[in-house]
Amino acid sequence: MHAKERAFVAITHTAALFSLTAVFGIIYSIFREGIPLFDIVPLSEVLFGNDWYPTHAEAPQFGILNLFAGSLLVTLGALIIAIPLGLGSAIFISEIASPKLKEIAKPVLELLAAIPSVVYGLFGMVVLAPFVRELFDLSTGLNLFSSSIILGLMVLPIISSMSEDALANVAKQLREASLALGATSWETITKVVIPAARRGIVGSILQGFGRAIGETMVVLMVAGGSAQIPKSIFESIRPLTSTIAAEMGETVVGDLHYRSLFAIACLLFIITLITNLSAELIFFKRNKK
Amino acid sequence: MVTAHIRTRNLNLYFAQNHVLHNITMSIHTHKITAMIGPSGCGKSSLLRCFNRMNDLIPSARVEGSIYLNDEDIYSSKANVPQIRTKVGMVFQKPNPFPKSIYNNVAYGPKIQGKISKSEINDIVEKSLQGAWLWDEVKDRLHSPAMALSGGQQQRLCIARALANGPAILLLDEPTSALDPQSTAKIEELCLALKDQVTILIVTHNIAQAGRISDYIAFMYLGDLVEFGESSEVFTVPKDPRTEAYLTGVFG
Amino acid sequence: MNLRKIYSVSGRFSMSLLFIFTTLMLFIFLGSIFSKGYKVLSWEFISAAPRAGMTEGGIFPAIVGTFWLTLISMLIALPLGILCAIYLYSYGKPLWFVNAVKLSINTLAGIPSIIYGLFGMAIFVNMLSLDVSLISGALTLSVLALPLIINTAEEALQSVPKDFSEASIALGAQKSTTIIRVLLPSALPNILTGAIISIGRVAGETAPIMFTAATFYSRKLPASLGDEVMALPYHIFALMTEGSKADKQEPIAYGSALVLLTMVLGISFFAIAIRYRMRRNKQW
Numbered sequence: 001m002h003a004k005e006r007a008f009v010a011i012t013h014t015a016a017l018f019s020l021t022a023v024f025g026i027i028y029s030i031f032r033e034g035i036p037l038f039d040i041v042p043l044s045e046v047l048f049g050n051d052w053y054p055t056h057a058e059a060p061q062f063g064i065l066n067l068f069a070g071s072l073l074v075t076l077g078a079l080i081i082a083i084p085l086g087l088g089s090a091i092f093i094s095e096i097a098s099p100k101l102k103e104i105a106k107p108v109l110e111l112l113a114a115i116p117s118v119v120y121g122l123f124g125m126v127v128l129a130p131f132v133r134e135l136f137d138l139s140t141g142l143n144l145f146s147s148s149i150i151l152g153l154m155v156l157p158i159i160s161s162m163s164e165d166a167l168a169n170v171a172k173q174l175r176e177a178s179l180a181l182g183a184t185s186w187e188t189i190t191k192v193v194i195p196a197a198r199r200g201i202v203g204s205i206l207q208g209f210g211r212a213i214g215e216t217m218v219v220l221m222v223a224g225g226s227a228q229i230p231k232s233i234f235e236s237i238r239p240l241t242s243t244i245a246a247e248m249g250e251t252v253v254g255d256l257h258y259r260s261l262f263a264i265a266c267l268l269f270i271i272t273l274i275t276n277l278s279a280e281l282i283f284f285k286r287n288k289k
Numbered sequence: 290m291v292t293a294h295i296r297t298r299n300l301n302l303y304f305a306q307n308h309v310l311h312n313i314t315m316s317i318h319t320h321k322i323t324a325m326i327g328p329s330g331c332g333k334s335s336l337l338r339c340f341n342r343m344n345d346l347i348p349s350a351r352v353e354g355s356i357y358l359n360d361e362d363i364y365s366s367k368a369n370v371p372q373i374r375t376k377v378g379m380v381f382q383k384p385n386p387f388p389k390s391i392y393n394n395v396a397y398g399p400k401i402q403g404k405i406s407k408s409e410i411n412d413i414v415e416k417s418l419q420g421a422w423l424w425d426e427v428k429d430r431l432h433s434p435a436m437a438l439s440g441g442q443q444q445r446l447c448i449a450r451a452l453a454n455g456p457a458i459l460l461l462d463e464p465t466s467a468l469d470p471q472s473t474a475k476i477e478e479l480c481l482a483l484k485d486q487v488t489i490l491i492v493t494h495n496i497a498q499a500g501r502i503s504d505y506i507a508f509m510y511l512g513d514l515v516e517f518g519e520s521s522e523v524f525t526v527p528k529d530p531r532t533e534a535y536l537t538g539v540f541g
Numbered sequence: 542m543n544l545r546k547i548y549s550v551s552g553r554f555s556m557s558l559l560f561i562f563t564t565l566m567l568f569i570f571l572g573s574i575f576s577k578g579y580k581v582l583s584w585e586f587i588s589a590a591p592r593a594g595m596t597e598g599g600i601f602p603a604i605v606g607t608f609w610l611t612l613i614s615m616l617i618a619l620p621l622g623i624l625c626a627i628y629l630y631s632y633g634k635p636l637w638f639v640n641a642v643k644l645s646i647n648t649l650a651g652i653p654s655i656i657y658g659l660f661g662m663a664i665f666v667n668m669l670s671l672d673v674s675l676i677s678g679a680l681t682l683s684v685l686a687l688p689l690i691i692n693t694a695e696e697a698l699q700s701v702p703k704d705f706s707e708a709s710i711a712l713g714a715q716k717s718t719t720i721i722r723v724l725l726p727s728a729l730p731n732i733l734t735g736a737i738i739s740i741g742r743v744a745g746e747t748a749p750i751m752f753t754a755a756t757f758y759s760r761k762l763p764a765s766l767g768d769e770v771m772a773l774p775y776h777i778f779a780l781m782t783e784g785s786k787a788d789k790q791e792p793i794a795y796g797s798a799l800v801l802l803t804m805v806l807g808i809s810f811f812a813i814a815i816r817y818r819m820r821r822n823k824q825w
Binding site for chain 1: 545546548549550552553555556557558559560562563564566567569570571573574577620621622624625627628629631632638641642645646647648649650651652653654655656657658659660662663664667668684687688691715716717720738741742744745746747748751752774775777778781782791794795798801802805806808809813
């Protein structure tokens with residue numbers, strides 16, 4: 001019997017080891033292919049250069065600033081959509097809806113969360129983009145504006161479900177105390193419940209940010225693809241993720257362009273890692289209370 | 290019927306820096322019911338859980354001293370703990386049947402001991418359920434869910450489940466505190482009937498219950514074994530003033 | 542007093558509006574995909590291979606490809622994930638290792654899917670010379686699914702009352718016996734729900750398979766792990782961004798999206814239904 005126990009322990013420990021291996025594998029592979037770029041192109045030129053012309057025959061440029069700006073802008077746009085809708089839905093489900101309504105409302109968010117990103121992208125391309133083009137009389141609807149909307153829809157369920165969790169975890173006694181003191185239910189929500197849940201809500205927004213900035217298919221299909229800093233929200237952009245996805249097929253394994261795309265991946269990894277860890281820290285502090 | 294002798298010697302229990310049991314030495318009489326009584330926090334449940342090493346599950350717990358089961362120290366480094374637990378069975382305060390059928394609850398112990406013969410297991414299940422006075426009530430629905438039983442029935446099921454291992458000693462940790470008076474009475478009678486089969490060590494905060502069923506009393510106070518003796522004597526002429534104070538309800 | 546009440550009512554109402562708007566978006570979304578894709582659906586669409594340069598025929602190979610990718614990646618990720626969750630729940634020591642594992646899982650969960658694609662390409666396709674193939678894609682997807690499965694499995698194990706484990710140990714069972722005979726069976730329904738949701742997620746991913754497994758067109762169905770595969774998500778993407786006959790390819794893309802959506806949402810519904818039934822039948 002002891003042998004069986006030892007074997008079981010060994011198996012479970014090995015399985016746990018796999019997750020460590022996977023992370024290190026990912027980090028290793030990305031950085032191994034990407035770092036060599038900086039032997040040839042200085043880091044400052046990559047990070048702060050405006051010109052992204054990796055395929056230029058004589059003088060290829062690897063400045064990612066415009067791409068980075070594109071990522072930030074579309075993420076910001078997505079959050080502008082996702083936070084009100086997501087937080088509003090969370091408040092509705094947690095504080096306003098009756099139990100029966102909750103059972104219907106929660107699946108709505110779960111369905112939104114389950115839709116594959118490529119289908120979001122398709123919707124953006126064939127339904128939203130033409131609509132935007134008509135509405136604002138543009139030459140194309142594939143731009144920052146449209147992609148922000150679709151990305152926002154995609155990220156909304158993340159903010160909504162985590163915020164709803166945070167709100168639901170606020171002790172019933174707090175609400176009762178507030179109402180017993182004569183506050184209206186809206187005052188209770190805004191002055192008592194939301195402040196009590198603010199760590200979880202902020203954490204959810206961070207998670208939404210991380211998801212949005214890392215999303216590929218939606219921006220690949222709807223953002224337009226021009227590596228410029230846009231002068232208006234109706235111009236096309238090219239975020240970091242779609243750059244990688246769009247250009248990787250054209251590279252030769254090991255050449256400078258290939259490495260530059262991996263270098264972008266390194267930057268992306270670091271950004272999402274920081275976002276994730278910050279969200280973790282915030283959640284951790286909340287649980288400690 | 291299995292007979293085994295169990296006794297402690299200089300048993301000390303620590304939860305981190307908390308010295309919870311102080312130098313407990315006592316010898317449990319076989320085929321008798323020994324009740325451990327005392328005010329809450331005196332350490333009686335912690336002591337009970339030493340007898341089958343269930344305190345091992347608490348990371349901060351540390352034991353010094355020995356408990357001898359048939360002259361073998363269950364706290365020696367060579368001890369086979371799961372084996373010990375088949376010989377020293379336990380019934381918990383809140384009935385905790387598995388979310389399985391009645392049959393599979395009772396058969397659990399024998400199955401993990403490696404018994405595979407269906408007829409042998411059927412036998413054990415029937416005998417155990419009879420021993421726990423539950424057989425007649427459930428014999429027609431052995432494969433129905435155990436959790437559908439009433440609280441009193443569930444507790445008797447837990448007793449049957451423990452009996453199925455053929456233990457020499459049965460530890461009962463306040464087994465009736467979560468039950469109604471009728472179920473309580475039934476289980477008390479059951480204990481009286483079972484003591485010929487197994488030695489019974491019962492923790493109870495109910496002095497009257499201890500008076501009703503026990504042959505021996507161990508009175509604990511703040512981690513010390515204050516008094517140990519035949520119930521008839523301890524109840525009528527307690528040797529220690531603290532025992533008398535507790536029995537007369539000065540503190541409870 | 543009246544003003545406060547007005548604020549309260551309008552505040553609550555605006556939250557309801559936000560939710561209704563969200564629901565509306567969902568309906569418009571689903572409705573448009575459904576209405577555009579519905580026209581293309583037919584038995585031939587689902588069962589036949591594409592013809593005439595992707596302008597006619599069906600998407601059967603893509604459905605098959607998605608099926609295999611999902612199945613194989615889950616066959617890898619499920620056992621690994623459940624065993625890892627068991628480790629975290631039952632064996633948590635040494636402490637530094639547990640924290641490292643938890644950190645790894647959280648990191649994995651937050652990595653963008655395109656990076657998984659690059660990782661898969663660098664390690665499986667290039668370094669291990671598995672080439673763009675079914676196995677490369679499945680391996681990549683299994684790493685993506687791992688944190689999802691570990692998290693839901695761990696939650697499932699934690700939701701089992703500790704009474705059961707305690708009873709089992711008191712009856713003389715080893716830890717491994719307790720896990721296998723008592724913990725896992727009780728946690729299984731919740732684990733299953735999590736697994737089903739992961740299946741839906743894996744089936745819909747595009748970026749991880751773009752450079753590791755997927756191809757726009759293959760003449761035959763995958764015959765071995767080393768073959769390239771067509772896959773529904775990639776097919777949708779490629780139809781919209783490659784090829785030359787937009788007017789013919791677009792409808793096929795809607796149809797493919799409808800099929801994919803039906804698969805994924807069907808799976809989600811299934812999981813929600815199971816969860817609902819389980820809550821009602823719960824024995825504890």
